[in-house]
Amino acid sequence: QKEVEQDPGPLSVPEGAIVSLNCTYSNSAFQYFMWYRQYSRKGPELLMYTYSSGNKEDGRFTAQVDKSSKYISLFIRDSQPSDSATYLCAMKTSSGSARQLTFGSGTQLTVLP
Amino acid sequence: DVKVTQSSRYLVKRTGEKVFLECVQDMDHENMFWYRQDPGLGLRLIYFSYDVKMKEKGDIPEGYSVSREKKERFSLILESASTNQTSMYLCASSRAGNSYEQYFGPGTRLTVT
Numbered sequence A: 001q002k003e004v005e006q007d008p009g010p011l012s013v014p015e016g017a018i019v020s021l022n023c024t025y026s027n028s029a030f031q032y033f034m035w036y037r038q039y040s041r042k043g044p045e046l047l048m049y050t051y052s053s054g055n056k057e058d059g060r061f062t063a064q065v066d067k068s069s070k071y072i073s074l075f076i077r078d079s080q081p082s083d084s085a086t087y088l089c090a091m092k093t094s095s096g097s098a099r100q101l102t103f104g105s106g107t108q109l110t111v112l113p
Numbered sequence B: 001d002v003k004v005t006q007s008s009r010y011l012v013k014r015t016g017e018k019v020f021l022e023c024v025q026d027m028d029h030e031n032m033f034w035y036r037q038d039p040g041l042g043l044r045l046i047y048f049s050y051d052v053k054m055k056e057k058g059d060i061p062e063g064y065s066v067s068r069e070k071k072e073r074f075s076l077i078l079e080s081a082s083t084n085q086t087s088m089y090l091c092a093s094s095r096a097g098n099s100y101e102q103y104f105g106p107g108t109r110l111t112v113t
Helices: none
Strands: A004-006 A011-014 A019-025 A030-038 A045-051 A054-058 A061-066 A071-076 A085-093 A101-103 A107-112 B004-006 B010-013 B019-025 B031-038 B042-051 B054-057 B064-070 B073-078 B087-094 B108-112
Touching: A004 A085, A011 A019, A019 A085, A019 A107, A030 A061, A030 A101, A045 A054, A045 A061, A045 A071, A071 A085, A101 B042, B004 B087, B010 B019, B019 B031, B019 B087, B019 B108, B031 B064, B031 B073, B042 B064, B042 B073, B054 B064, B073 B087
Parallel strands: A011 A107, B010 B108
Antiparallel strands: A004 A019, A019 A071, A030 A045, A030 A085, A054 A061, A061 A071, A085 A101, A085 A107, B004 B019, B019 B073, B031 B042, B031 B087, B042 B054, B064 B073, B087 B108
């Protein structure tokens, strides 16, 4: 079983829809939870990160962490065609070396105009 | 604007060749990483470096080596390329205490025939 599981999609939604992207994990030591966005033929870029539990909002994006369920989500409100990309969740423990960043396999999202 | 550059976007090599992938960052970051990205498997860490001449194996180091002679430059070497090393290779960098925030290059699509 992978440490981090992510539904690969593809997910296709109409413009303006609310999008929900999710990851589950098995390692209870994870404390940092990140969402990276990767456009086609580009490297990933950090979209949001959350430390420990709770919600974090940035414009149209909301990241949510439920440590009791080992479940994280990224919500995109009023989705735009420019949001079409692959979204990768990533997680890290609070101690140890930099190698402890574990990525999900990514969900491919298409927002149709 | 922060930048991570990789020497080639596309590379085609023959089985058995020695392959060098170069990565340069201009952010004075201490950490540098090499990942490979394959469909359904996400990003897997090959090697990372936390300082000049220092390196640590990631999850899949077999068949690869690395070199970091200068802080800004991190090289990935395939000693004897094989077809199962056909993949997208991504370089990233981060600050020493901030490895959750990694900056990625555009990637090198390597095909080994």
